[in-house]
Amino acid sequence: MIEKVADNWRLRGQRYRLEGEVCPHCGAVIFPPRDICPECGKPAKEPKPLSGRGEVYSFSTVYSPPEGFEAYVPYTVALVKLEEGPMVTAQLTDVAPDEVEIGMKVEMVTRKLRARGEEGTIIYGYKFRPML
Amino acid sequence: MRKVAIIGIGQTKVGEHWSLGIRDLALQASLAALRDANLEKVDALYVGNMMSGEITGQEHLGALVADALGLRGVEAMKIEAACASGSAALRVGTLAVASGMADLVLVVGVEKMLDTSGRETTSALAMAADAEYEVSQGVSFVALNALLMRRYMHEYGWKREDFANFAVVAHENAMNNPNAMFHLRITPEKYAKAPMIATPVGLLDASPVSDGAAAVVLAPADYARTLSPAPVLIRASAVATAPVAVHDRKDPLALEAARLSARKAYEAAGVGPEAIDFFELHDAFTIMSALSLEAAGFAERGRGVALAVEGEITRTGRIPIATMGGLKARGHPVGATGMYQVVEAALQLRGLAGANQIPNARLGMTQNIGGSGATIITHILERMV
16 A cells, blocks of 8 residues: 555544534534434534543454554554544553453553555554543 | 346366466356356356455456456456455446346456465455554454454353354354365364464364355346346345444444345335344454354354354354354355355255255345455345256
């Protein structure tokens, strides 16, 4: 896959601030933003930064990674149910794999997601750690 | 709309084909299907494939395979819907014949996955998931299934070892399938000791990456009997979708697209799950078997695993699955898998499944899943003679 700077730049609001949307019609909070409310189907473009707090819905420790994540193995990924409602897929950090459990309270932090070689772009974004 | 029948089937052995390229594999399966249908020409060709561009550097498979087959000038296209690409191609072929736009259609599913390293193939497979919001976080395709399996175990109280029979039964059934990738019995003990890929998914929960191709020839059912001694009727063909990302689904364990496509298929066929004699489901991972059985109405929510634990998925059980080895042991050449399911179902319905024959099989169902559950395609097939 070709690594493109623009792909990552477009997502800066989501990667650094968990910027979602709120539906002006039904009040649903939406992440990732999609401009059409998945609840009521009406246009929803009002930005809303999320708190970054949530709890672990499920998790998995990865031993066989996709390209670009070899250096991090084993790492733990999770589905995090945010307190505003949406669910997000992210890595857990600052926690040992055997300490993670479903229902654990977590909060968003900004971390390095991946670097492509010595010369490649370094990608930053959200991960979640146990709530301090 | 016209009714559509399968009048020819063909497949290559599933496995590691060092000596065959993607064109060669598609050609072998296609020629076998044409020979079975006693035809040399068709009106259209649809090629199901997921990752030829990424893995082999070759796209444009429609024209490529048509040319290789000597089908000069014929309508031909590649159809892509991740791991459901094979069934998606069959769906398009079925629409072409049903609508009257074409009479004779060749559909071939093909995939080449073993010329590259495991890591490259893992990355190519991950393209079935949401690139911006899943894959960017380091989530492999296996990990997505692992997230579902962990939650399923948590909500319904199942243990890892309860899933073992899905793999054990698939490997047992593959013993009698000469085209299967594995001819290797496994035990629950072996399952329990398998190394972890992404917890709680171990090596024996997962289907293998494979090379392979499978094909069928379609014709209007009205004159299928004049073309083939043992045609198989496509009673229903249904596609449904759900969000690509697991986190965007309201109820990740519901496999909503499977429920919708199965319901549409049952309605079209005018039958329910109790009428189905065997079910070629998408056992890419043991958790997918459980969710697919539930969504298709063979088990209550959270009880899909019970069918494995109680032995109801064997060839003599209430709902036989993976009768020729399934994705787990026949192998999972992703874009070809849906076509293998259909070819194997046709073998059962023709009474040609050998030692694995389901006695008096009349109605068979196939369900092919793209991604972690975003595109799900169900076909119901019926014996015509």
